[in-house]
Amino acid sequence: MRKSHSAHRLLPPVFSRVGAACLVVFIAVPVLYLIALALSPNSTVALGGTDFQHWTTSNFTSMWSAAAVAQGLLNSVIIAGTSAALAVVLGVCAAYPLARLRFRARKPLLYSLLGSQSLPQLSLLLPLYIMLAGLQGILGVHLIGSYPAIIAVYMTFGLPLATVVCFTYLRSMPTDLEEAALTDGCTRFGALRRVVAPLMAPAMVVSLVLAFLVGWNDVLFASALQNQTIAVTLEQFGVAQGEGFGAQPLYGDLMAAALVSAVPVVVLYLAFQRHLVHGLAAGALSGT
């Protein structure tokens, strides 16, 4: 019993323990540094330090007026949330026929979805920008800087992601239940809605979280398309502090706001960790 237990040990015990401890320190120090800076007054952070004796939560109240943090967070929630929800709905719908039916466009579609994930973002940003600018001229409405435009743009990445994750999940799901529903006279749409969709819940959660993070973490598209998401707001706030020429930079506020925008993401990730890790690995390995 003891033998089979230790059979999975792949490193000498001491090395494993000491190494893991070092690695935890390596991970923890920057994170603690971030927290310490967020808890220090701006004047202390500007001088390059943190003072354990004068920790204060004042940054967390002053940051809202130092930069448009609240608006940035709201914009990010709306943009990332909507594009993720749309991506998941369309992704589930597309994944089902791709996984269960045979049709001529199946393979080309599947391969383009997979291939698009390794496209450099800028190769899509430039033409999307040109398209939006062109449409803007034709329609006479503002698209660059609007919610619909950036939501659609984030779907460029969210949609293939959601489709691939749901596709991989469906392929590993037995077909017995659907077949039973179909023999019992259910239409295919009925089977999809009543039988498949509930079983797909974990895959949908994974794609929802991953597609949400695409929008939440992005800086490139939001700054090119002039959307004040939280990422762009903080990036510009940071630049402004650096160029403050003599004025005391509000780095304490900046770090507090950065912490506030990171915590929901980390919590989300760790809460769904098991599913997410599985989904990530599946996404990466789903070369078909």
Next chain:
Amino acid sequence: MSTGIGRARARRREPAVWLAAPGALFFVVLVGIPLLIVIWTSLLNINASDIAHWATAPFGAMANYADGLMKPSVTGVSVLDSVWISIKFSVLSTVFGTPIAFFAALSVHHAFRGRALLRSLYLVPYVIPGFVIALLAQLAFQDHTGAVDHLLAALHLANVGTYWLIGGNAFWAMTFTEVWEVWPFIYLLLLAGLQSIPKEQLEAATVDGADWWPRLRYIVIPQLKGIYALAFALSTLFHFGNFTLPYVMFGNTRPSSVVTLPINIYYIAFQGFGFGIASATAVFNVALLAVPASVYLWMARRARAREARQERVRQARVQEAGA
């Protein structure tokens, strides 16, 4: 490849096929058409500016293209130089991240108390948003006031005032941050690979008296090679496209050592307004990445085939056992 129910009903037209239509349409509009446009703009501008040349000397356009890649852009760095910076950045980040990832994956494979917690902790750098890490790095690497400057000085490794955010040092500050941030990606894939190694192999080897090193050397490493190659390709690909870190970490005083390809294209397009050159560079970028991307697709297909093979063997065994 089996398609489940599809096989039984292949002949009948399935209206459910149309479920894929909205997704496919969005995909064509958001990815397909833009790709055609970017290729078109990359050619159009070059032809328009040099049409006579193009008519008389077919290879003139190529020289023009090359000129756009060779001359310094608005960032002061030529496209070819930033390709080189990006290659260095992405390959070095993957290479430096590899030993950490290997150690981390191997250290949480056996069961022990607190393993789940340790696995979660290992993921933390990866799940913190990239812009947050870049902002923190900007402060941490600042000269005189940054923590890194003081830490290295305290360890007598460098002087206070080493200036990590300008000149050649900036490249290393950026690479270090990238390694810290994304080694867990390789770790995740390696962990998935470790878990797919049949338990019996390690247990049988242990019964035969193999210690950790022979188990690692003769069972684990050979079976992790494939997935590591995949992780290497994917990780390098991701590092190559990282825009957030160099953009956010260095603010508006970006030293030329951190002008990676994405940064350069962004500035050519949105500050120099050279959409033609930027498009050409983006197309060049796609072509450049097509090499690792096709290696990735090929590896992934092989991994899948291997999995299917193992699955067939397992099922055959189960059937034998049942018979």
